Amino acid sequence: MSTVYNWQLGREMEYPYDATYPNEQFAFVFNINRCIACQTCTMACKSTWTFSKGQEYMWWNNVETKPYGGYPHHWDVKLLDLLEKANPEGQIWNDQPLEKRAPYGRFGGKTVFDAAQQNLAPEGAQAALGYLPTDEEWSGPNKFEDNPLSEIKGKRGQFFPGGEQLPNHKTWFFYLQRLCNHCTYPACLAACPRKAIYKRREDGIVLIDQERCRGYRKCVEACPYKKPMYRGATRTSEKCIGCYPRIEGREPDTGGVPTQTRCMAGCIGQIRLQGLIELNPDGVWKENRANPLYYLVHVAKVALPLYPQFGTSPNGYYIPPRWVPRPYLRQMFGPGVDAAIERYTVPDRELLAVLQLFGKDERICARYEIQKGPKVFETTVRGKPFELYNDTIIGYSRKGQEIVRVTVEEPVHIRPDQHANSI
Amino acid sequence: MQLLYEEELVEGAVFLCANGRRSCIPPLQASRFSRSRERLYDIPDPDARNNAFFALHLKWFREWGLADLLAGVIREYPILDGALKTLSFRRAKARNEEGAELFVHPEEGRNGVVALRIERFERDADLLPFLLHELMHLSDMTDPAFGYSRDVPVRNPSQQQLVLGRYRLLWDITIDARLSSRTPKPTEPASRASSELKNRYETEFNRAYCFWDEARRREVFEALWNDAAPRHERLMSLAVDPRGAAAMNRPEPGGLCPLCGFSTFDWADGAAICSETAEAIRRQFPSWAVTQGACNRCVEVYEASQLEQPATLFL
Ligand code: SF4
Ligand code: SF4
Numbered sequence: 001m002s003t004v005y006n007w008q009l010g011r012e013m014e015y016p017y018d019a020t021y022p023n024e025q026f027a028f029v030f031n032i033n034r035c036i037a038c039q040t041c042t043m044a045c046k047s048t049w050t051f052s053k054g055q056e057y058m059w060w061n062n063v064e065t066k067p068y069g070g071y072p073h074h075w076d077v078k079l080l081d082l083l084e085k086a087n088p089e090g091q092i093w094n095d096q097p098l099e100k101r102a103p104y105g106r107f108g109g110k111t112v113f114d115a116a117q118q119n120l121a122p123e124g125a126q127a128a129l130g131y132l133p134t135d136e137e138w139s140g141p142n143k144f145e146d147n148p149l150s151e152i153k154g155k156r157g158q159f160f161p162g163g164e165q166l167p168n169h170k171t172w173f174f175y176l177q178r179l180c181n182h183c184t185y186p187a188c189l190a191a192c193p194r195k196a197i198y199k200r201r202e203d204g205i206v207l208i209d210q211e212r213c214r215g216y217r218k219c220v221e222a223c224p225y226k227k228p229m230y231r232g233a234t235r236t237s238e239k240c241i242g243c244y245p246r247i248e249g250r251e252p253d254t255g256g257v258p259t260q261t262r263c264m265a266g267c268i269g270q271i272r273l274q275g276l277i278e279l280n281p282d283g284v285w286k287e288n289r290a291n292p293l294y295y296l297v298h299v300a301k302v303a304l305p306l307y308p309q310f311g312t313s314p315n316g317y318y319i320p321p322r323w324v325p326r327p328y329l330r331q332m333f334g335p336g337v338d339a340a341i342e343r344y345t346v347p348d349r350e351l352l353a354v355l356q357l358f359g360k361d362e363r364i365c366a367r368y369e370i371q372k373g374p375k376v377f378e379t380t381v382r383g384k385p386f387e388l389y390n391d392t393i394i395g396y397s398r399k400g401q402e403i404v405r406v407t408v409e410e411p412v413h414i415r416p417d418q419h420a421n422s423i
Numbered sequence: 424m425q426l427l428y429e430e431e432l433v434e435g436a437v438f439l440c441a442n443g444r445r446s447c448i449p450p451l452q453a454s455r456f457s458r459s460r461e462r463l464y465d466i467p468d469p470d471a472r473n474n475a476f477f478a479l480h481l482k483w484f485r486e487w488g489l490a491d492l493l494a495g496v497i498r499e500y501p502i503l504d505g506a507l508k509t510l511s512f513r514r515a516k517a518r519n520e521e522g523a524e525l526f527v528h529p530e531e532g533r534n535g536v537v538a539l540r541i542e543r544f545e546r547d548a549d550l551l552p553f554l555l556h557e558l559m560h561l562s563d564m565t566d567p568a569f570g571y572s573r574d575v576p577v578r579n580p581s582q583q584q585l586v587l588g589r590y591r592l593l594w595d596i597t598i599d600a601r602l603s604s605r606t607p608k609p610t611e612p613a614s615r616a617s618s619e620l621k622n623r624y625e626t627e628f629n630r631a632y633c634f635w636d637e638a639r640r641r642e643v644f645e646a647l648w649n650d651a652a653p654r655h656e657r658l659m660s661l662a663v664d665p666r667g668a669a670a671m672n673r674p675e676p677g678g679l680c681p682l683c684g685f686s687t688f689d690w691a692d693g694a695a696i697c698s699e700t701a702e703a704i705r706r707q708f709p710s711w712a713v714t715q716g717a718c719n720r721c722v723e724v725y726e727a728s729q730l731e732q733p734a735t736l737f738l
């Protein structure tokens with residue numbers, strides 16, 4: 001065991017290997033508020049990587065309806081349950097947030113690595129607390145689609161009076177978009193008895209070496225997000241490969257610059273923004289305000305990691321859905337939830353501009369710039385003043401070429417009369 | 424009878440054993456198994472590799488007593504040996520895929536298939552009662568005394584579903600009743616207390632036959648539970664038309680519509696069926712008479728059918 005620093009937990013923690021960090025880290029931000037569950041992302045991944053024999057049940061990217069849905073069924077409930085059993089009533093956050101090194105305070109509970117040490121399974125200690133889902137749990141990936149949770153029992157043909165009132169709806173569900181988080185401290189990697197899983201030095205993408213894998217499924221058992229999957233046809237485990245050829249700039253269409261993955265680029269709701277993050281020697285993000293991901297996670301703090309308490313330091317971040325009861329969200333995204341929703345609901349000038357970058361171009365935006373525009377509108381949102389400026393945000397690729405230029409106010413195009421009836 | 428084990432089932436069951444999920448597997452053997460398994464990945468030819476994996480998994484399936492366990496249950500039903508050509512065990516991916524099926528081929532004979540989830544191999548208490556139950560289905564189906572037949576004497580598919588649902592319940596009741604009255608072998612795990620099982624079935628039976636009065640339900644249920652040699656014909660007669668709706672030859676609430684065969688509470692007013700509609704009905708049901716009645720849904724269909732025009736009229 002080594003001691004590593006996990007900034008999402010605001011503390012050091014135990015991990016089976018020494019800390020080493022990639023030059024850059026694959027990361028992404030999803031705006032849950034805008035997802036329409038069209039599953040275009042899911043199909044983009046499937047049609048690219050998992051259309052072959054033995055991969056039928058695999059969905060490296062999936063979108064599930066919370067709170068009931070899950071692929072595999074109830075993956076998070078089961079994990080939370082295991083952790084709660086390992087550390088009854090101890091899974092709590094405390095202390096004050098500190099910039100960058102502990103933005104959500106300090107996690108006082110047990111990670112999957114801590115809990116595994118006390119959990120002796122029949123076959124010996126696990127590297128990370130986990131379980132192996134059954135065939136049945138891997139089936140029906142979109143089970144409970146659109147099933148809401150309500151405070152009162154519904155009546156046929158009737159709306160729940162006042163159920164839709166913010167700050168949180170009393171009848172609610174939301175869509176959770178999931179893929180491998182290419183964690184900084186991957187549990188899959190920690191658990192592999194063959195050392196077949198590695199994290200790439202160049203971009204932090206976590207891969208399973210198909211030549212070394214011998215199908216022990218320890219990664220499937222250990223990953224708290226349940227993102228490695230076993231393929232019976234090859235008797236090896238497989239997982240999201242972060243579309244690494246695109247990250248390397250090998251997508252023929254985009255001229256040799258790092259390009260967002262298939263599931264990101266295909267997103268219809270424009271809820272996804274994926275990029276690369278530079279790290280300090282201790283794994284904390286290197287300050288880089290002009291990188292939109294850095295801005296969203298560390299400056300605006302609207303995007304939060306999924307179940308940070310698991311301890312793998314996942315690199316997927318989520319803007320939490322603003323209508324959902326807060327205790328549920330705090331459990332899922334940690335203590336940063338209230339402030340994140342507050343800021344997202346009444347966004348400031350820069351945040352509003354950065355949100356326009358989502359889904360505009362498939363090349364990875366390495367840096368953005370804002371050109372100031374006039375004030376066009378003002379109002380109050382839930383008691384707070386809100387001003388809208390028609391700023392222009394410009395995004396640049398790794399090579400410095402301009403890839404996005406978009407204004408905050410959506411441009412209106414008036415169709416000329418002679419073509420009024422055509423598209 | 425030849426026993427067949429599907430690769431995926433054997434592989435899954437052996438994997439559970441090797442991972443300490445079934446008790447009494449010596450860890451040393453598990454690591455021996457893993458070492459031999461690892462070597463097979465190096466076989467270059469995919470077919471040869473698959474065969475080698477299957478052979479290895481089957482070897483440990485036998486070594487760890489799983490094959491014997493299945494064979495032991497099969498021996499409880501001596502009739503199967505002569506009646507089936509093959510009996511296969513395959514992996515079910517979900518609870519609702521589990522169960523036994525009989526496939527009858529006119530020339531090649533009868534083959535039984537039992538599908539089960541691999542998690543059942545974790546504990547004998549999940550595996551053995553399940554197998555005993557499912558194999559009794561197969562045993563009944565092949566036993567001339569039981570007199571199984573695939574035919575369900577009803578007209579439409581939805582009715583068939585209803586009848587089969589009831590039939591399955593009745594059959595399950597007699598199976599578990601018979602199983603709980605036999606003396607378990609000392610090696611078998613204690614099965615669910617038979618009184619608890621009986622209560623559960625009785626509740627289910629009462630729900631399915633809620634239209635009968637309590638005395639009748641009691642009497643029929645007790646007779647089923649105590650029937651040591653149930654017969655298909657009797658079970659089917661209880662399942663087919665427990666309300667006696669078919670015997671109602673008048674339009675009675677809950678009676679069967681003579682056209683669609685569904686039980687209905689919404690009979691059409693005979694006087695309101697115009698002669699064209701009656702004609703349209705008689706074209707398909709020549710012996711139908713207005714006095715037999717018909718449900719409103721059917722009458723609507725035949726009324727609407729007169730509005731149909733050949734498409735060519737519109738060309
Ligand atoms: S493509 Fe985008 S909007 Fe559609 S389901 Fe996926 S994440 Fe949601
Ligand atoms: S999400 Fe799971 S599979 Fe992906 S890197 Fe993290 S631990 Fe490994």
Ligand code: SF4
Nearest residue numbers: 045061240243261263
């Ligand atoms: S990053 Fe690529 S491989 Fe991973 S889920 Fe998205 S499309 Fe699939």
Ligand SMILES: [Zn+2]
Nearest residue numbers: 680683718721
């Ligand atoms: Zn009818």
